[in-house]
Amino acid sequence: MRWSHYFIPTLKESPAEAEILSHKLLLRAGLVRKLTGGLYTFLPLGLRTLRKIEVIIREEMNRAGAVEVLMPALQPPEIWQQSGRYETARDVLYKARDRANKEWVLSPTAEEVITTLAAGEIASYRQLPVNFYQISVKFRDEIRPRFGLMRAKEFIMKDAYSFDASDEAAMASYRRMYDAYTRIFNRCGLKNFPVEADTGVIGGSHSHEFMVPAETGENDVVYCEACGYAANIEKATSGIPATAAREAGPAPEKFATPGVVTIEALSKAPYSVPANRQVKTLIYIADSQPLIILVRGDDQLNETKLMARTGAVQARPATPEEIFALLGAHPGSLGAVVNVPAHVKVLADERLRGANDMTTGANEDGFHLKGVSLGRDIKVTTWFDLRTVTAGEPCAKCAKPLKIRRAIEVGHVFKLGTKYSEKLNACFLDADGKSKPCVMGCYGIGVTRTLQAVIEQCNDKDGIIWPLAVAPFQVCITPLAVAKDSAVMQLAEKIYAELTAAGVEVILDDRDERPGVKFKDADLVGFPLRIGIGEKSLAKGEVELKPRGGALTLVKAEEAVAKVREFLAGKA
RNA sequence: CGGGACGUAGCUCAGCCUGGUAGAGCACUUGGUUUGGGACCAAGACGUCGCAGGUUCAAAUCCUGUCGUCCCGACCA
Numbered sequence: 001m002r003w004s005h006y007f008i009p010t011l012k013e014s015p016a017e018a019e020i021l022s023h024k025l026l027l028r029a030g031l032v033r034k035l036t037g038g039l040y041t042f043l044p045l046g047l048r049t050l051r052k053i054e055v056i057i058r059e060e061m062n063r064a065g066a067v068e069v070l071m072p073a074l075q076p077p078e079i080w081q082q083s084g085r086y087e088t089a090r091d092v093l094y095k096a097r098d099r100a101n102k103e104w105v106l107s108p109t110a111e112e113v114i115t116t117l118a119a120g121e122i123a124s125y126r127q128l129p130v131n132f133y134q135i136s137v138k139f140r141d142e143i144r145p146r147f148g149l150m151r152a153k154e155f156i157m158k159d160a161y162s163f164d165a166s167d168e169a170a171m172a173s174y175r176r177m178y179d180a181y182t183r184i185f186n187r188c189g190l191k192n193f194p195v196e197a198d199t200g201v202i203g204g205s206h207s208h209e210f211m212v213p214a215e216t217g218e219n220d221v222v223y224c225e226a227c228g229y230a231a232n233i234e235k236a237t238s239g240i241p242a243t244a245a246r247e248a249g250p251a252p253e254k255f256a257t258p259g260v261v262t263i264e265a266l267s268k269a270p271y272s273v274p275a276n277r278q279v280k281t282l283i284y285i286a287d288s289q290p291l292i293i294l295v296r297g298d299d300q301l302n303e304t305k306l307m308a309r310t311g312a313v314q315a316r317p318a319t320p321e322e323i324f325a326l327l328g329a330h331p332g333s334l335g336a337v338v339n340v341p342a343h344v345k346v347l348a349d350e351r352l353r354g355a356n357d358m359t360t361g362a363n364e365d366g367f368h369l370k371g372v373s374l375g376r377d378i379k380v381t382t383w384f385d386l387r388t389v390t391a392g393e394p395c396a397k398c399a400k401p402l403k404i405r406r407a408i409e410v411g412h413v414f415k416l417g418t419k420y421s422e423k424l425n426a427c428f429l430d431a432d433g434k435s436k437p438c439v440m441g442c443y444g445i446g447v448t449r450t451l452q453a454v455i456e457q458c459n460d461k462d463g464i465i466w467p468l469a470v471a472p473f474q475v476c477i478t479p480l481a482v483a484k485d486s487a488v489m490q491l492a493e494k495i496y497a498e499l500t501a502a503g504v505e506v507i508l509d510d511r512d513e514r515p516g517v518k519f520k521d522a523d524l525v526g527f528p529l530r531i532g533i534g535e536k537s538l539a540k541g542e543v544e545l546k547p548r549g550g551a552l553t554l555v556k557a558e559e560a561v562a563k564v565r566e567f568l569a570g571k572a
Numbered sequence: 573c574g575g576g577a578c579g580u581a582g583c584u585c586a587g588c589c590u591g592g593u594a595g596a597g598c599a600c601u602u603g604g605u606u607u608g609g610g611a612c613c614a615a616g617a618c619g620u621c622g623c624a625g626g627u628u629c630a631a632a633u634c635c636u637g638u639c640g641u642c643c644c645g646a647c648c649a
Contacts, residue, residue, distance in 0.1 A: 010610095011583065011584095011599095012583085012584090012598065012599085012610065013583060013584050013598075014583095014584085015583070015584085016578085016583090016584075016585090016641085016642075017641065017642065018642090019642070019643070034641095036640085036641090037640080037641065037642090085649090088649095089649070091647080091648080092648075092649075108649070109649060111649095140648085140649085142647095142648070143573085143646085143647050143648065144643095144645095144646095144647080144648090146642085146643085151648085199649090218648090316646090316647095412649080414649090442649095444649080462609095480607080480608060481607090513607095513610090514606085514607055514608090514609090514610080514611065515607070515608045515609065516607090516608075516609040516610050516611080517609085517610050517611095518608095518609085518610095519608080519609045519610085520609065520610045521610080523609085524610095532608080534608060535608090536608070537608095
């Protein structure tokens with residue numbers, strides 16, 4: 001490819017819309033352009049990299065035994081109603097109407113379609129296992145698209161769906177995908193690691209997310225360097241000890257706390273009740289039902305855990321008005337000891353189990369209760385792990401201190417079970433002649449997000465440093481004179497022709513630009529290897545080889561092609 | 573949906589407070605000089621100042637509304 005015939009609109013300055021580095025580089029290196037918020041056009045260079053990632057994904061999915069299909073992006077709402085997600089996924093579903101005013105949904109994912117396909121096509125255990133995948137555009141009505149391709153309204157996803165005859169077989173399918181994902185992200189040149197994850201609205205029993213460590217990521221990951229435990233903070237647990245038992249009085253004692261409505265205020269004089277001896281009382285509305293939630297004063301409720309434990313589809317903090325109507329007091333004076341309506345469930349965090357001599361609100365503005373014992377004074381409906389892990393807590397497996405870091409989620413694997421196959425009737429006849437629902441798994445990779453994650457991880461002050469496997473071009477030839485009859489250009493053309501013939505992906509910067517412009521552009525775009533050809537070195541019969549981010553070496557002109565192939569072979 | 577910031581040339585921004593001829597740098601066009609890390613000189617082209625109302629003799633500037641973008645939070649398959 002000749003640069004002058006291509007389209008690489010590089011920018012010296014970052015557009016104001018970009019905040020994080022990878023987003024700025026996407027725009028500056030001429031990989032994408034924004035159409036509007038959350039919607040991007042891939043330019044030639046960005047598309048080449050995208051295609052390379054797709055090829056890696058296809059190779060590994062095929063190797064893992066999955067078969068490629070392509071499903072419609074426009075889908076009938078009926079199947080979404082059948083699975084129940086027309087309601088539960090309502091907020092992210094884009095909807096459209098046709099001329100007959102019939103409604104359609106734009107696919108955010110394809111469990112419904114693939115399960116409908118399986119329902120029609122799979123009749124016997126002899127057809128199992130099978131794993132379908134596709135690489136296609138997905139649509140999600142994100143509340144807040146951000147960071148370029150990281151969270152967009154429309155993006156490219158690889159989604160796969162496995163169908164198995166038994167739970168054990170489904171776990172084997174899950175494991176195959178898990179291993180394939182590790183290979184895929186490694187091949188993309190990404191530092192990555194799997195973490196235990198919550199299954200969310202998609203449902204299922206077992207789940208891992210593949211994370212790329214990055215400060216700009218949207219996920220917090222809890223991990224243990226000693227034993228390798230790693231989990232999304234939404235799911236993570238620790239070995240933190242329960243609340244210490246104390247000498248407890250015979251009954252709770254009410255005391256006046258005028259104006260005190262925070263844990264912190266109560267921890268100060270004249271009350272001086274440490275946060276770890278307080279019970280924090282939170283009121284949530286989960287699927288229209290009020291819930292009382294108790295966590296220790298120094299803990300934070302983990303809303304994802306709350307949703308997971310209760311199976312709620314939607315949950316939100318109650319408003320002060322709702323709270324007053326329920327308990328007769330305002331936030332800051334709430335407790336679960338007295339005035340708790342019989343129909344309201346009390347969910348308490350495990351860390352409070354057996355705790356006594358605690359202080360909590362009296363459900364009367366301006367008053368608290370001390371000497372409260374959980375179990376004796378508070379009727380807990382159910383105990384759950386509901387708290388959010390913090391850094392430094394002992395690992396549940398090995399007791400070493402846990403750490404927390406930010407990361408980008410690039411892949412997610414779920415064991416789904418029979419949730420969709422039952423609802424959409426994807427059943428098969430087993431060897432014993434009985435009809436059983438397929439045991440499913442689903443597996444996603446954010447392809448466009450992965451592209452940006454590579455940039456986020458592979459860069460320096462001058463621009464992108466593409467891993468060879470996903471670089472838009474492997475080699476950039478930079479002749480410093482472009483007149484057709486110049487020795488420099490003639491050699492550049494010769495090397496270009498030889499490399500091209502050898503199957504190397506090479507771009508020839510044949511623009512009549514000053515050297516500085518060409519060097520800056522090559523660095524910004526991030527080609528793994530640049531061949532510099534100038535009059536100075538050519539006078540000695542030499543050309544320059546400059547790996548991006550590495551040191552420049554001089555080689556004999558006639559050896560250049562061989563050296564380049566050596567370089568590429570060593571990196572492949 | 574709450575909080576905040578910003579919409580002026582293709583891009584980055586100034587001008588707005590204190591109303592009075594629409595600006596700079598980069599990019600672009602032409603000519604010349606340059607030519608090993610984003611050149612220089614000269615000439616040029618490019619704008620309904622996001623949009624709609626209002627105030628005023630006069631609005632980029634003040635007021636109201638609206639749309640859009642970005643950030644934080646909420647939310648998030």
